[in-house]
Amino acid sequence: MSDNVHKGRRERTRQKFLKTGFTGFADHEKLELLLFYAISVKDVNPLAHNLLTKFHTISGVFDASVEQLMQVDGIGENTAILIKLLPELSKEYFLSKNTRVALDSFDAVCDFFKTQFIGLRNEVIKVACLDDNLRLIACEDIEEGTPGSVYVDIRKLVKFTYFHNSENIIIAHNHPNGDAVPSNDDLKTTADIFKKLKAVGIELVDHIVVAKGQATSIKKVGGFSMLK
Numbered sequence: 380m381s382d383n384v385h386k387g388r389r390e391r392t393r394q395k396f397l398k399t400g401f402t403g404f405a406d407h408e409k410l411e412l413l414l415f416y417a418i419s420v421k422d423v424n425p426l427a428h429n430l431l432t433k434f435h436t437i438s439g440v441f442d443a444s445v446e447q448l449m450q451v452d453g454i455g456e457n458t459a460i461l462i463k464l465l466p467e468l469s470k471e472y473f474l475s476k477n478t479r480v481a482l483d484s485f486d487a488v489c490d491f492f493k494t495q496f497i498g499l500r501n502e503v504i505k506v507a508c509l510d511d512n513l514r515l516i517a518c519e520d521i522e523e524g525t526p527g528s529v530y531v532d533i534r535k536l537v538k539f540t541y542f543h544n545s546e547n548i549i550i551a552h553n554h555p556n557g558d559a560v561p562s563n564d565d566l567k568t569t570a571d572i573f574k575k576l577k578a579v580g581i582e583l584v585d586h587i588v589v590a591k592g593q594a595t596s597i598k599k600v601g602g603f604s605m606l607k
Contacts, residue, residue, distance in 0.1 A: 392411065393415070396412055407424070408427070410430055411427040414427060417458040426451070426454070429452065430448075441466045442466075442498050444500065445463055448462055448463070467498065473494045474495070480514065482509060482549060483513040488549060492551045492589050493593070495518065496551075502528060502553055503552060506550050507550075508543040508547070508548055509545060509547040517543050521535050522535065527556070531550075531572060536548070537576070537579055546581055546582060548581060549583075550585075551587035551594075553588075554589070557590055558591065559588050561588050565602075566597065566602050569583070569603070585598045585599075
């Protein structure tokens with residue numbers, strides 16, 4: 380009898396999603412639907428609740444490492460990897476959908492980079508190469524540091540930019556444990572990068588700081604004033 384109830388719940392949840400998407404779903408039900416496809420032989424409702432108890436929010440679940448996820452009783456390696464796949468695939472989806480998108484305004488640039496740091500626990504430097512009309516050519520990670528800092532290698536920036544035949548770049552980095560507010564070090568680093576890239580014919584169009592789903596343009600808040 381319990382198996383029939385369990386199977387019935389799975390089918391009802393699937394059909395509800397097909398009809399309305401996540402409208403009307405509680406957070407644990409959203410996770411439960413995902414877990415259906417990793418664990419086929421048991422009730423995953425308690426497991427979904429346990430994940431939220433430990434990590435508090437859906438973003439907390441997806442931001443957790445594979446090792447942390449596996450600390451939850453019932454989460455094996457395959458299930459943990461499936462959970463970690465989702466934020467990575469969402470970034471790839473957004474990037475592939477927006478290839479050649481115009482990053483020609485502060486709003487467009489900030490909106491683009493907000494999605495590129497989902498699930499990252501360390502500070503990461505990302506670089507977007509642009510064509511002469513400020514359309515996206517490519518965007519990749521250049522450096523990964525610790526939760527509190529990351530080193531910028533100018534040689535890698537130059538190599539990546541030349542490889543994509545670009546003369547315009549936007550760099551972005553995240554504050555995993557902070558806010559999207561440029562620090563004094565961010566401003567000094569931006570000035571240093573700008574001058575070094577200018578010397579080899581590369582224009583630093585902007586530097587974006589991302590945290591907690593928010594993004595700040597250092598250029599927009601006046602951080603490029605020192606470069607004049």
